[in-house]
Amino acid sequence: MNDVFLNGDFIAAEHAKVSVFDRGFLLGDGVYEVIPVYASQCFRLESHLNRLQRSLDAVRMTNPLSGSQWRTMIEQLIERNGGGDQSVYLQVTRGVAPRDHVFPEGVEPTAFAMSNPLQAVPEDYKSKGIAAITVPDIRWQNCHIKAITLLPNSLLKQQAQDVGAQEALLIRDGYLTEGSASNAYAVIDGKIYTAPKDEKVLPGITRELILELAASANITVKEQAVTEQQLRDADEIWVSSSTKEVLPVTTLDGVAVSSGKPGEVWKKIDVLYQQYKQQGGF
Numbered sequence: 217m218n219d220v221f222l223n224g225d226f227i228a229a230e231h232a233k234v235s236v237f238d239r240g241f242l243l244g245d246g247v248y249e250v251i252p253v254y255a256s257q258c259f260r261l262e263s264h265l266n267r268l269q270r271s272l273d274a275v276r277m278t279n280p281l282s283g284s285q286w287r288t289m290i291e292q293l294i295e296r297n298g299g300g301d302q303s304v305y306l307q308v309t310r311g312v313a314p315r316d317h318v319f320p321e322g323v324e325p326t327a328f329a330m331s332n333p334l335q336a337v338p339e340d341y342k343s344k345g346i347a348a349i350t351v352p353d354i355r356w357q358n359c360h361i362k363a364i365t366l367l368p369n370s371l372l373k374q375q376a377q378d379v380g381a382q383e384a385l386l387i388r389d390g391y392l393t394e395g396s397a398s399n400a401y402a403v404i405d406g407k408i409y410t411a412p413k414d415e416k417v418l419p420g421i422t423r424e425l426i427l428e429l430a431a432s433a434n435i436t437v438k439e440q441a442v443t444e445q446q447l448r449d450a451d452e453i454w455v456s457s458s459t460k461e462v463l464p465v466t467t468l469d470g471v472a473v474s475s476g477k478p479g480e481v482w483k484k485i486d487v488l489y490q491q492y493k494q495q496g497g498f
């Protein structure tokens with residue numbers, strides 16, 4: 217079994233224990249990050265650590281580790297778990313305290329990290345595309361915080377799974393926000409549309425890279441949310457996340473998206489994405 221990091225120590229996963237009074241367990245009072253690792257190298261670690269800091273600031277929690285402490289710990293964790301391609305998960309909760317909604321004083325945050333082999337994306341997700349459904353965005357008003365309270369996201373993803381789809385695309389006030397565990401894009405007349413970075417979406421690290429790659433290829437990006445109707449009429453729909461990269465959505469609510477095949481703009485971005493990964497030095 218793997219080693220994990222818990223409050224300053226590396227220990228075997230089966231021995232890692234957290235108190236039942238941890239506020240993460242009782243109140244979902246915590247934030248997290250997921251970082252892909254290719255050939256033992258973290259993908260865009262700086263961006264992930266910056267987002268972790270922003271999430272912590274937003275919920276008024278102290279960062280238990282400095283940037284260099286996180287980096288060293290993550291390097292060691294990857295090494296201990298055999299290197300190669302992994303997925304690193306970081307979680308910080310407000311710590312252990314008698315149950316109370318009000319924040320406790322003088323409590324040490326709980327810091328946890330684990331690393332697992334990176335699951336390869338099934339080949340047909342790229343060659344054929346994935347199926348998605350549209351569902352109302354039932355989440356809260358602070359979706360820019362990467363909070364561990366994922367019950368709405370989990371319910372929505374399960375709804376997709378129940379009908380054989382891989383992702384749920386979320387509609388709020390008539391507009392597409394993002395996916396249950398991904399950012400979402402529509403391609404209309406050769407331009408890429410994705411919701412702006414505000415409190416309705418998570419500012420994805422993969423999204424950040426996609427926008428850079430699009431700019432390098434002179435593809436216009438509009439950080440503008442599309443309506444549900446524009447989504448249904450789009451030439452292409454994609455989703456992105458750290459562990460799934462960029463995937464074409466070829467069926468929406470059981471109906472083919474345009475030709476029903478992965479689109480040309482997606483293909484261009486995917487080629488650039490794979491090249492970027494192979495170059496290393498992220």
Ligand SMILES: Cc1ncc(COP(=O)(O)O)c(C=O)c1O
Nearest residue numbers: 397398399418420421422457458
């Ligand atoms: C709700 C939501 N939006 C967007 C993303 C994509 O973020 P990233 O590209 O940083 O993985 C995720 C990732 O899990 C997510 O859960």
